[in-house]
Amino acid sequence: MFAQSPPEIEDPSIVEINKLPPRATIFNFESKNLAINDNPEHTQYYQSLNGIWKFNWVRNPDDRPLDFFEPNFNDSSWDDFHVPANWEINGYGVPIYLNHPYEFSYHPEPPTIPDGHNPVGSYRKSFTIPEKWKNRRIVIHFGAVKSAFFIWVNGEKVGYSQGSKLPAEFDITEFISIGKNSVALQVYRWSDGSYLECQDFWRISGIERDVYLSAEPKIRIADFWAKTPLDPQFNNGELSLEIDLFNDSITDEKITVHTELFKANGRRVLNRTDRIWIKANSPLGFNYKNTIRNVDVWTAETPNLYKLNITLKKGYKVISSISEEIGFRTIEVVGGQLLVN
Structure with missing residues (x-):
């Protein structure tokens, strides 16, 4: 045919x-x-x-x-x-x-x-x-x-x-x-x-x-968005994190969202736990901000990156976990010039 x-x-x-x-x-x-x-x-x-x-x-x-x-x-x-x-x-x-x-x-x-x-x-x-x-x-x-x-x-x-x-x-x-x-x-x-x-x-x-x-998994991380500018003094990082979850199961569920951030040497600089309810067959989005003190900034010459981990748990059981590398920097236009940090 x-x-x-x-x-x-x-x-x-x-x-x-x-x-x-x-x-x-x-x-x-x-x-x-x-x-x-x-x-x-x-x-x-x-x-x-x-x-x-x-x-x-x-x-x-x-x-x-x-x-x-x-x-x-x-x-x-x-x-x-x-x-x-x-x-x-x-x-x-x-x-x-x-x-x-x-x-x-x-x-x-x-x-x-x-x-x-x-x-x-x-x-x-x-x-x-x-x-x-x-x-x-x-x-x-x-x-x-x-x-x-x-x-x-x-x-x-x-x-x-x-x-x-x-x-x-x-x-x-x-x-x-x-x-x-x-x-x-x-x-x-x-x-x-x-x-x-x-x-x-x-x-x-x-x-x-x-x-x-x-x-x-039925309950999963559907998407996330990390915004990582520096503070006005270029000393600290301002982590703004948006997380989209989805529950494909037929019941409402209580879960914990555990967020960690690690330096390149493995030292943890953020450890946060949020307990949330997510309705059956529904999405759920939430966001929060954290300041990372004395951050190792990203530049072209020193491209410092941090490892971000987001883990979902039901009780003590891990449901889902994702990791991504992120960098802290500020890009702006001042006086007609493009500036980084």
Whole structure:
């Protein structure tokens, strides 16, 4: 089965379908030690989908396969393609370098892409969900896909995304089951977003960054934002922390939020505990400020960083833990000059 291009790729009012909201790059670890080490590959709730995928490439979107996402589709004649990688670097199409002209049309008519000239890559891969992931939220993460793509899981359409250099995440919990599953992508080289992405770089396509699955706890850290300016004397750091939580369970829960901040030498300079109630099936956001005395400031010459750890507990049991490095600095414009600290 073959057909014309889907309307979404030429509709500026549609840039995503069922995609999760953007957030800080975090991973909900099951222990504080794992979070401090900050390597998702060491946790049992991470699964990389990098590696070999089955792959089909066509120059004309009218020739793309339509039923390829079905679990029983026979892809034995398809090529093996290593993800992440660009098509053009691997012999599928031609890499193009331009600055401001549009590479897909001499006479552009935004937001349309010329008929018959928009290569499409179709991908398929099988994966296994372990038993220990049961009752957790399963998210699939794409670090970057250029230019636009649709995703199916086990034959069911999950969503759509544009934004070639931004991560795209989808909640696929309702589409998967314990055991063997399949994921399929159809990626378009150009979309209406390509008009905005006409910049001074190589025009290449495909799944460009890591792909992985994560199994998140029912109560989790959904996002956070750390603001870290210095005080007016440039001696102390003013940590302003915003934390967004979410409770996917069916009951209200009482939890503790434990926040710590460590210097590069391991010395703890902040140790704070907050006890909160979070309602069932609901988000909860809270924020607070702390002054860090005699802070080691960040500069280009001395890029001092602190390790921030946020851990959720229910009783004595760790539910989730994240860690990120942060630096303290003040950037301002004074008298027409850009000043740091």
